Amino acid sequence: MANPILVEVTRGNSVESVHRGALAVAHADGGIMFALGDIGRAVYPRSSLKPIQALPLLESGAADAFQLGDEEIALACASHSGEPMHTSRVAAWLKHIGCSEADLACGPHPVRYEPVWVDMVRHGYRPTRIHNNCSGKHTGFLTVGRHWNIATEGYERHDHPVQQAVVQTLGELAGVSPELPWGIDGCTAPNFLLPLAAFARALAKLADSSTLSAPRASAARRIVRAMIAYPELVAGTGRSDTVLMRACDGRVVTKAGAEAYYAGIVPEAGLGIALKIDDGAGRAAETAIAAVLDKLGLLGDDRAARDLVRVPVLNTRGVIVGERRAAPALTNAELEALPLPT
Amino acid sequence: MANPILVEVTRGNSVESVHRGALAVAHADGGIMFALGDIGRAVYPRSSLKPIQALPLLESGAADAFQLGDEEIALACASHSGEPMHTSRVAAWLKHIGCSEADLACGPHPVRYEPVWVDMVRHGYRPTRIHNNCSGKHTGFLTVGRHWNIATEGYERHDHPVQQAVVQTLGELAGVSPELPWGIDGCTAPNFLLPLAAFARALAKLADSSTLSAPRASAARRIVRAMIAYPELVAGTGRSDTVLMRACDGRVVTKAGAEAYYAGIVPEAGLGIALKIDDGAGRAAETAIAAVLDKLGLLGDDRAARDLVRVPVLNTRGVIVGERRAAPALTNAELEALPLPT
Numbered sequence: 001m002a003n004p005i006l007v008e009v010t011r012g013n014s015v016e017s018v019h020r021g022a023l024a025v026a027h028a029d030g031g032i033m034f035a036l037g038d039i040g041r042a043v044y045p046r047s048s049l050k051p052i053q054a055l056p057l058l059e060s061g062a063a064d065a066f067q068l069g070d071e072e073i074a075l076a077c078a079s080h081s082g083e084p085m086h087t088s089r090v091a092a093w094l095k096h097i098g099c100s101e102a103d104l105a106c107g108p109h110p111v112r113y114e115p116v117w118v119d120m121v122r123h124g125y126r127p128t129r130i131h132n133n134c135s136g137k138h139t140g141f142l143t144v145g146r147h148w149n150i151a152t153e154g155y156e157r158h159d160h161p162v163q164q165a166v167v168q169t170l171g172e173l174a175g176v177s178p179e180l181p182w183g184i185d186g187c188t189a190p191n192f193l194l195p196l197a198a199f200a201r202a203l204a205k206l207a208d209s210s211t212l213s214a215p216r217a218s219a220a221r222r223i224v225r226a227m228i229a230y231p232e233l234v235a236g237t238g239r240s241d242t243v244l245m246r247a248c249d250g251r252v253v254t255k256a257g258a259e260a261y262y263a264g265i266v267p268e269a270g271l272g273i274a275l276k277i278d279d280g281a282g283r284a285a286e287t288a289i290a291a292v293l294d295k296l297g298l299l300g301d302d303r304a305a306r307d308l309v310r311v312p313v314l315n316t317r318g319v320i321v322g323e324r325r326a327a328p329a330l331t332n333a334e335l336e337a338l339p340l341p342t
Numbered sequence: 343m344a345n346p347i348l349v350e351v352t353r354g355n356s357v358e359s360v361h362r363g364a365l366a367v368a369h370a371d372g373g374i375m376f377a378l379g380d381i382g383r384a385v386y387p388r389s390s391l392k393p394i395q396a397l398p399l400l401e402s403g404a405a406d407a408f409q410l411g412d413e414e415i416a417l418a419c420a421s422h423s424g425e426p427m428h429t430s431r432v433a434a435w436l437k438h439i440g441c442s443e444a445d446l447a448c449g450p451h452p453v454r455y456e457p458v459w460v461d462m463v464r465h466g467y468r469p470t471r472i473h474n475n476c477s478g479k480h481t482g483f484l485t486v487g488r489h490w491n492i493a494t495e496g497y498e499r500h501d502h503p504v505q506q507a508v509v510q511t512l513g514e515l516a517g518v519s520p521e522l523p524w525g526i527d528g529c530t531a532p533n534f535l536l537p538l539a540a541f542a543r544a545l546a547k548l549a550d551s552s553t554l555s556a557p558r559a560s561a562a563r564r565i566v567r568a569m570i571a572y573p574e575l576v577a578g579t580g581r582s583d584t585v586l587m588r589a590c591d592g593r594v595v596t597k598a599g600a601e602a603y604y605a606g607i608v609p610e611a612g613l614g615i616a617l618k619i620d621d622g623a624g625r626a627a628e629t630a631i632a633a634v635l636d637k638l639g640l641l642g643d644d645r646a647a648r649d650l651v652r653v654p655v656l657n658t659r660g661v662i663v664g665e666r667r668a669a670p671a672l673t674n675a676e677l678e679a680l681p682l683p684t
Contacts, residue, residue, distance in 0.1 A: 001344075002343075011601075012525025013525070014385065014523060014535050015385075016386060016525075017601050017621050017622030019621050020344070020362070042356070043358055043359075044356070107657065108658060121460055121463040121464060122463060122464055181354065181355065181356060183354025183356060183358075183663060183664065184354065184663040185657065185663075186657045186663075188657055188658065191353075193356050259351065259353075259358050260358070278359065278362075279360060279362075279620075279621040279623055279626070280358065315449065315526055315529065316449030316450060316451050317447075317449035317530050318449065321525060321526040321527075321528075
């Protein structure tokens with residue numbers, strides 16, 4: 001059976017396009033608190049996996065050994081926009097661990113933050129590996145390798161100890177075998193296939209780390225703290241994660257993933273949220289996660305965040321001709337019943 | 343019931359995203375020769391309406407009165423990339439009818455053809471109305487107004503005689519009442535809501551104009567001829583319509599529409615093809631129409647066109663990590679049974 005329509009895009013009085021998807025809200029005790037659509041279907045979390053991919057960086061002791069700050073931890077979990085605040089910090093971090101941009105396995109792609117991109121085009125500069133939105137995650141991988149004093153070359157390969165630590169951690173958090181099928185992410189790192197419900201359970205363990213071992217619990221708390229402290233480093237100016245985390249005022253961590261799961265972590269309620277738009281559209285995932293946070297009473301009245309829940313569609317003269325909005329399956333979802341403090 | 347999955351995107355051995363949609367193939371006699379999914383659902387054709395929006399330009403006698411060539415006719419049907427071959431011809435055409443860029447109702451948007459866009463950014467130039475992908479269509483509207491010697495200001499309004507001629511023509515071709523619901527397109531012109539099957543029927547009338555009045559039949563043949571003669575003016579370098587029309591070697595007209603119907607016209611068989619990807623993704627519409635043309639035996643072995651049927655997904659280091667391809671509902675569709683000459 002097809003998943004329900006979560007987001008719709010209108011023009012005039014008619015629906016022009018629809019986005020189907022599935023949503024799972026899990027509690028740290030493993031229970032699924034809310035489900036919409038097929039939450040058993042497995043896809044790759046892609047970049048929404050980053051908070052979990054960063055756990056070995058903390059749990060191994062590498063972050064402490066290299067005296068990393070919360071800014072670096074936030075960047076390890078980031079899909080950044082390539083703004084100077086991102087690239088300058090990643091460059092300094094690489095130097096600090098005795099590495100350089102040449103050690104990054106990720107390739108270049110156009111910088112997302114338009115003023116930087118325009119400046120690069122004007123000066124004839126081409127993007128390099130450090131501009132990759134995952135350069136912080138990769139620097140985190142390198143940091144673990146340095147700390148373990150093992151070869152860092154090939155750190156992006158599935159059989160490298162750093163990636164094996166990632167998948168082991170993911171399996172334990174999600175309550176699934178770590179023998180997960182995998183594919184190669186845009187940044188060349190392996191990414192692991194697991195059901196939406198299992199991913200929501202893993203996120204819930206980050207929300208409430210009380211059942212985890214002491215080193216892992218400490219790592220989980222630090223990641224949540226760092227992402228909440230530096231939402232602009234996790235994404236960038238005007239980006240959905242930055243806007244949503246600011247709007248939720250420290251109560252929520254969110255993390256987008258291209259074509260993938262959109263992740264939410266609600267520490268005060270021990271909840272993990274995961275949603276997947278079937279067709280992979282980022283616009284729909286942003287509106288869906290914003291609508292879920294709004295239904296949970298977490299979004300507040302921040303204008304930029306509310307503008308993700310209902311997004312005007314403009315024509316080329318700037319006139320509103322339609323809107324993107326949560327569809328009835330989401331707006332009627334009884335998320336208000338979930339155990340959140342008021 | 344949900345529409346079938348027409349296109350899927352893989353990573354590793356797994357399907358990452360799917361695109362559902364509907365497909366209708368109609369014959370000029372009004373019969374539906376093939377259907378997949380809900381062909382009764384109505385959306386806006388958007389830019390795939392352009393070959394029909396151009397009919398009044400020919401049928402009114404305006405094109406002959408102003409001695410327009412096939413290049414201008416192709417541009418009237420275009421969603422162009424803003425390359426010099428497009429903008430220079432539209433500018434000359436505007437001047438030829440005693441108008442200027444200021445008379446265009448469409449707004450500016452970033453130029454799609456990257457070398458031009460990079461050059462504009464380097465020089466600090468901003469796009470203007472003539473760069474709008476619909477500037478040829480709008481110049482066509484202005485030409486009709488000039489020919490009728492009526493006020494051209496407001497030509498983009500629903501109640502203007504030019505737009506009323508468009509909807510009247512559309513209703514007659516599609517066999518529906520011209521009292522169609524409408525919305526405002528990205529370029530400010532009205533666009534009209536009609537079912538996928540009805541749109542496919544209208545396209546089939548362009549494919550085989552034998553049942554149309556003499557002036558309309560002549561207009562339809564001229565539009566088909568002009569689009570086939572100048573596929574690079576209808577879209578632009580590397581764009582799907584340009585690639586597909588070249589690959590089909592004069593046997594097919596195609597026309598994309600953002601979030602909308604993708605149109606195909608097969609004159610030799612009197613067939614009109616219309617498909618809609620539910621979520622509005624252009625990448626899926628391109629692969630779906632390419633797969634349909636391939637199944638019909640029309641695509642040939644042009645490499646660029648075949649690359650639309652199966653599209654590699656690359657990571658940022660240029661390694662193939664997945665693919666976009668037609669899904670079984672399309673690859674198993676029995677389109678080979680349709681009455682095409684071999």
